[in-house]
Amino acid sequence: MAEKLSKVRAAVIGAGIGKFHIKGFQSAAGAECVALCDLNGDLAKQVADDLGVPQVFTDYKKMLKLPGLNAVSVCVPNALHGPVVVDCLNAGVNVLCEKPLSINAAEGKKMTDAAKANGKMLMMQFNNRYRPESQLLKSYIDAGELGDLYFARCGWIRRNGIPGWGGWFTTHKMAGGGPLIDLAVHMLDLTMWLMGNPEPVTCMAATYQKFGPKMECLGPWGTPNKKGKYDVEDMAVGMIRFAGGQTILLEASWASRIKREWVYSTLCGTKAGASLERVFGFDGVDDSSIDTLEVFTQEHGVPVNRQLIVEPDPAMGRIKAVEHFCDCLLKGKEPLSPGTDGLRIMKILDAMYQSAKSGKAVNVR
Template sequence: MKKTKIAIIGNGSISHVHMAAYKKLSNVEVVANCDINEERAKEFSQKYDIPRYYTDYNEMFKKEKLDGVSICTWNNVHAPATIAALKAGANVLCEKPLALNAKEAEEMVRVSKETGKLLMVGFVRRFGVNTEVLKQKIDKGDLGKIYYAKTGVLRRVGNPGGWFSDKKRSGGGPLIDLGVHMIDLARYLMGKPKAVSVMGSSYDLVGPRSNIKGIQIYKSVDYSDYNDVEDFAVGFIKFDNGATLVVETSWAQHIKKDKIYLEIYGSKAGASLEPELEIYTEQNDYLVDEKPVIDPQFFDFQAMFDREIQHFIDCIENGTPCISPAEDGLELMKILDAIYKSAETGHEVSIE
């Protein structure tokens, strides 16, 4: 059986999740990996029995004939690595955010169209079973007209440090790291309306809180407590269909406990996707709360990536329409750019 040949660029934490998903597919072979840290690239190659490893993706593209590439690098490498991969004839699954900004994302989309190769953005939360269940109900009209959503990811102490908190490499803090997932998920459920205007604020008053003891937090593989990004950001987004979305994100905030939430409001019903899936409606003149029964295994972090990677391969092999096309990643970059610009200027920002 002919296997789809894959390479993974960037061999930090998230690349192991991609690799675990690829290894479950009998029709896929990961033939190469690449990281600027040669020791890390070698260790990754040895751990997963990958034939060849590289420290320069341009060299890899010259020597390897690839069907697809997972890009799991720092955010500032997403655009150049993706463009190089597309021009080398490979389809690309690029981790979120698609780029550092909308300008880079526009170029990535342009090259994807020019080369005829797939560019898929890693909005993995779209592949959660809870998301699928709620999306089906919304598409059937069970919630009626969606007019408002609010979402957020708030951490009391959760700055990963390293490249995450270095704006040159990341593009920003919790908004571009966590907010990108929640804004996309809300917009996806709302039917992907176009954002037309944004108001935003951001703050960097708390700092990385690297002094805190007694708890475990995720730290980047290149951890340092250098930090020049926001602690907290909030955005108010208006869409072309009149709907509104409010988002808030933090890495460091004086709250009792971490919180993740996503609520959708329609004319016939409302719903909460996070922290758990529930639908709020009425039947026979009584208020009713619905809670779909879903096996807990489908909420596993790895399970969502397994579904995402399977979809990427299905798109490559069978031409299946992509659930997370690059155009959606570009729309998100326009929204993030606008929130940051509004926070900087103190004014509402219109989106073309």
């Protein structure tokens, strides 16, 4: 049973994507954002001033001593999720952790164990689940309108999208991998959640490193470091088989000679199929994107495609997820995206990276 707070007094660690977390704590009922911590004190101060956060820290361990603090969002580079989240949970605060949970399942297990041992909530920031079109599709699926979901293909593929070359994103020790752990994790999580979180059994995967080492296909995200290194994949493909016989085909890329960036999850059910897509304009010319949700049915013996026009959420569910975290803490509810779901994904990613190395199918442990 999760604890029930009367007020959420939250802090954020990491001032990059952490900005969305601050906004979420500020807009959630019964919550406030009392502090921001970043190793880069100037950045922390600037973001705190811009967004109206009263206190700034550069050492999160000092911040954790703030009286009454009961919730923290962890928004630091992937390799730091494990140690920082465990410190927060051991300090007695509930945690919302950015994706991915960790850099491998062994680290992730320490985090879910720490949540259990301390009786605190560990929730994943799987923001794509909180997008209105995802929520609507989930309602259709739960109402049985797609029938049994037995196959899906999903991915996030970029054409020129290597983030922060030489910085933490492209350094294996800090990131745990390339686009598979960075981008595909979003769509794999969304797809598995839509399919009812089936139990993964076996993976077969391949990874490629064709452009990163040549410093080609760089994207606008992250902080580059020309003196840094590039030792992660720039593309990954794979197949995951689940205990009930379902399969998912997955692809991820930061760099590939494709038409344009594409983010998608396409589901096949015994009654209907569905597709959630984000299609982008031409790289470097048109950064706009269009989200679509379509359902493919057979009505009166005729194949029918229904396009569901959903009011888009420009924050891509990032703020709504933080509001949900607060709501769960105030009502003593289990979150929609618990840390254990993040751990299941890490077990799959471990198996996929292992399969890519060995060239063989690998069982998920």
